[in-house]
Every structure is written in C-alpha cells, then in structure tokens.
Amino acid sequence: MSKLFRAVIMGPPGSGKGTISERIAHNFGLKHLSSGDFVRENISSKTDAGVLAKTYINKGLLVPDHVMTRLLLPRLEEMTKYSWLLDGFPRTLAQAEALNSSCDLDVAINLNIPLETLKERLRHRWIHPPSGRVYNMCFNPPRIQGLDDITGEALIQQEDDRPEALVARLRHYKDVAKPVIDFYKAKGILYTFSDTETDRIWPNINTLLSTKIPAIQSDARCASTR
Numbered sequence: 350m351s352k353l354f355r356a357v358i359m360g361p362p363g364s365g366k367g368t369i370s371e372r373i374a375h376n377f378g379l380k381h382l383s384s385g386d387f388v389r390e391n392i393s394s395k396t397d398a399g400v401l402a403k404t405y406i407n408k409g410l411l412v413p414d415h416v417m418t419r420l421l422l423p424r425l426e427e428m429t430k431y432s433w434l435l436d437g438f439p440r441t442l443a444q445a446e447a448l449n450s451s452c453d454l455d456v457a458i459n460l461n462i463p464l465e466t467l468k469e470r471l472r473h474r475w476i477h478p479p480s481g482r483v484y485n486m487c488f489n490p491p492r493i494q495g496l497d498d499i500t501g502e503a504l505i506q507q508e509d510d511r512p513e514a515l516v517a518r519l520r521h522y523k524d525v526a527k528p529v530i531d532f533y534k535a536k537g538i539l540y541t542f543s544d545t546e547t548d549r550i551w552p553n554i555n556t557l558l559s560t561k562i563p564a565i566q567s568d569a570r571c572a573s574t575r
C-alpha cells in the first residue's frame with residue numbers, strides 16, 4: 350500500500366490559502382480541512398471549545414493554542430484514512446509542535462504575498478458565513494452581486510477585513526508565523542511561493558504536488574494521540 354499525503358498551507362490573511370486549497374482539493378482529491386470552518390462549526394454546535402473560542406473571536410483575537418489543539422487534533426484523528434490539506438493551522442509554533450507530535454507532514458506550503466496586494470484583496474473579500482465560501486468582487490465575484498451562488502443568501506464583509514484593522518492584523522501574522530516557517534524550513538518540507546497573483550502561483554504548486562502525491566498515496570500516518 351502506498352502512503353497518504355499530508356500538507357499544511359500557510360500565509361497571511363488574504364494570501365489565497367482558501368482559494369488555492371480548493372484547487373488542490375479538487376485536482377488531487379485531498380480533504381481540505383479549514384481551521385476557521387472547524388471553529389465556526391464548534392461555535393454553532395456550542396461545544397465547550399466552541400463557546401470558549403467565541404469569546405476570543407468576538408474580541409478579534411486568535412483562539413489560544415490549547416483550545417485550538419483540543420478542537421483540531423481529534424478531528425485529524427478521524428482522518429487517518431484520508432490524504433488532507435490543513436488550512437489555517439498551525440498559526441503558532443506551539444500549534445506546529447502539537448501537530449508534529451501527532452502526525453508527519455509531507456509538505457508545508459507558504460504563500461508570500463506583498464502587503465499592498467493583501468490590502469487590495471481583502472477590501473473586496475465577501476464571505477458566506479454559514480458555508481465559509483469566499484468571493485472577491487473582482488477576482489471571483491458571485492453570479493448575483495451580494496448573494497451566495499449556492500444558497501442565494503446574503504454575503505457579508507468581515508469586520509477585520511476592513512482596511513483599518515488590516516495592517517495590525519498582518520503585522521501580528523508576520524511575528525507569529527516566522528517561527529512556524531523556520532520550524533518547517535528546518536524539517537526540509539517548506540515550499541514558499543511568492544507572487545501577486547494566485548493564477549501565477551497555482552501552476553507551480555500544481556507541479557510540486559504532482560511530483561509528490563502519486564508517489565505517496567495511502568498508508569495512515571497520523572498516530573492516535575490517545
């Protein structure tokens with residue numbers, strides 16, 4: 350039996366993690382696991398971790414590491430039969446270490462996008478909160494302005510995507526992400542992609558994964574943490 354594939358995708362808000370993850374999931378048949386979606390699911394089903402997470406998100410803060418790992422690692426344990434791509438986790442070195450102790454990663458994708466590009470993109474980002482679907486009024490607009498393509502429900506702009514909140518958010522990302530990037534670099538699995546356009550980055554990611562995925566399909570690598 351060949352091996353399963355495990356990857357994480359990192360990058361500042363607006364760098365295209367969600368957009369690229371969808372393309373990877375579609376092309377390579379991986380599960381796209383989004384930490385933001387897990388958090389939102391836990392908030393709507395009012396789990397203990399979800400109730401706690403909400404108090405931080407309401408203040409515009411990251412969810413603390415121990416809450417995040419408690420929420421996420423059990424979900425990964427349910428995925429031992431699947432290849433997956435994890436989007437939005439880890440965001441801190443403590444999270445990267447927790448993940449490392451429960452499974453081996455093959456690839457860490459790091460998106461390096463100029464600040465001005467990020468600001469411009471997030472100004473135009475609209476989301477459908479129940480599903481996590483993301484639109485950009487220029488890059489991938491909804492079919493009907495202001496409405497989700499699938500449900501027809503209203504789209505919203507997140508408070509922290511507004512220009513005033515963005516610069517501080519991006520600065521904070523840089524500080525926290527640097528040790529995570531160094532961690533994966535030291536492991537020899539870091540692949541950084543720099544450009545202003547997702548459509549120019551995507552072929553390079555596609556080529557990289559084409560060389561990795563057929564070689565490693567199937568064989569569970571996430572150890573149970575229990």
Ligand SMILES: Nc1ncnc2c1ncn2[C@@H]1O[C@H](COP(=O)(O)OP(=O)(O)OP(=O)(O)O)[C@@H](O)[C@H]1O
Pocket residue numbers: 360361362363366367384385386388405406409410411412413417437438439440441444
């Ligand atoms: N790994 C994590 N560590 C801490 N908090 C997290 C993590 N992942 C998600 N969260 C919390 O959940 C919220 C929603 O996450 P999500 O990734 O959907 O959106 P985001 O912060 O707008 O990120 P991005 O703009 O990069 O897509 C975050 O703002 C944060 O409070």
Ligand SMILES: Nc1nc2c(ncn2[C@H]2C[C@H](O)[C@@H](COP(=O)(O)OP(=O)(O)O)O2)c(=O)[nH]1
Pocket residue numbers: 360361362363364365366367368369470471473474475483484485486487488545546547548
């Ligand atoms: N103009 C432009 N917009 C882009 C490009 N790639 C992604 N976008 C849009 C889609 C979203 O509205 C926004 C952020 O993308 P995202 O995939 O949600 O990023 P992330 O926050 O998950 O990292 O930018 C791109 O290459 N050009």
